[in-house]
Amino acid sequence: MIVAKRKPIEEIKKMLKGYKKVLNVGCGTCVAVCLAGGEKEVEVLNAQLDMARRLEEDPIEMGAFTCERQCDREYLGTLDEKVKQYEAILSMACGAGVQFIAERYPDKPVFPAVDTTFIGVNQGVGWYEERCRSCSSCVLGLTGGICPVTMCAKGLFNGPCGGTNKGMCEVSKDQPCAWHMIYERLKQQGRLDCIKELQPMTEWQNQVPRTVIQPGYRKPEKETEQQKA
Numbered sequence: 001m002i003v004a005k006r007k008p009i010e011e012i013k014k015m016l017k018g019y020k021k022v023l024n025v026g027c028g029t030c031v032a033v034c035l036a037g038g039e040k041e042v043e044v045l046n047a048q049l050d051m052a053r054r055l056e057e058d059p060i061e062m063g064a065f066t067c068e069r070q071c072d073r074e075y076l077g078t079l080d081e082k083v084k085q086y087e088a089i090l091s092m093a094c095g096a097g098v099q100f101i102a103e104r105y106p107d108k109p110v111f112p113a114v115d116t117t118f119i120g121v122n123q124g125v126g127w128y129e130e131r132c133r134s135c136s137s138c139v140l141g142l143t144g145g146i147c148p149v150t151m152c153a154k155g156l157f158n159g160p161c162g163g164t165n166k167g168m169c170e171v172s173k174d175q176p177c178a179w180h181m182i183y184e185r186l187k188q189q190g191r192l193d194c195i196k197e198l199q200p201m202t203e204w205q206n207q208v209p210r211t212v213i214q215p216g217y218r219k220p221e222k223e224t225e226q227q228k229a
């Protein structure tokens with residue numbers, strides 16, 4: 001799923017400077033699941049903005065509404081009447097949702113309240129790890145279902161490098177070597193020949209495997225036995 005994290009409150013305040021009536025629109029799918037932009041997060045952000053603007057003696061009226069999905073036009077019609085009552089819109093959806101809202105209401109300023117981070121998996125409550133970078137060149141069929149683009153700190157399409165040490169990456173002792181894991185997985189499946197299939201060179205960006213732990217949650221100190229397995 002798409003994983004996002006909320007922008008800092010100061011950045012959001014700066015975007016909304018000068019506006020007195022703003023509709024904050026949440027999304028009921030990915031950002032709700034990753035605890036960044038669902039109905040609860042809309043209420044929390046509205047309360048924070050209301051308090052912050054009161055302290056600055058510059059009150060703001062924040063409306064609240066959560067769509068089923070902001071990235072699907074068929075659900076945006078429920079906003080039509082509500083939007084008319086406000087000067088601007090704050091969207092807590094991913095970048096696709098923000099663009100759809102802005103496209104539907106071109107006469108209203110639309111501001112993003114979250115940063116779209118990556119496509120990830122849920123490892124625990126409030127803890128999400130990147131597992132896909134939408135690279136458009138998926139090789140999971142050849143790598144035993146382990147992504148070398150996100151799981152390898154160097155993003156090596158053809159690995160491993162010379163920095164692996166006892167199954168761990170030279171970048172960090174806490175980072176497993178992706179290609180070591182790929183080797184072990186393919187060996188288990190009897191498919192080690194897949195490693196010999198070289199892939200064309202590709203220029204990757206943002207290579208460090210990313211993690212998001214939402215405010216109020218923390219990564220467990222020890223992995224569960226299931227995750228180790």
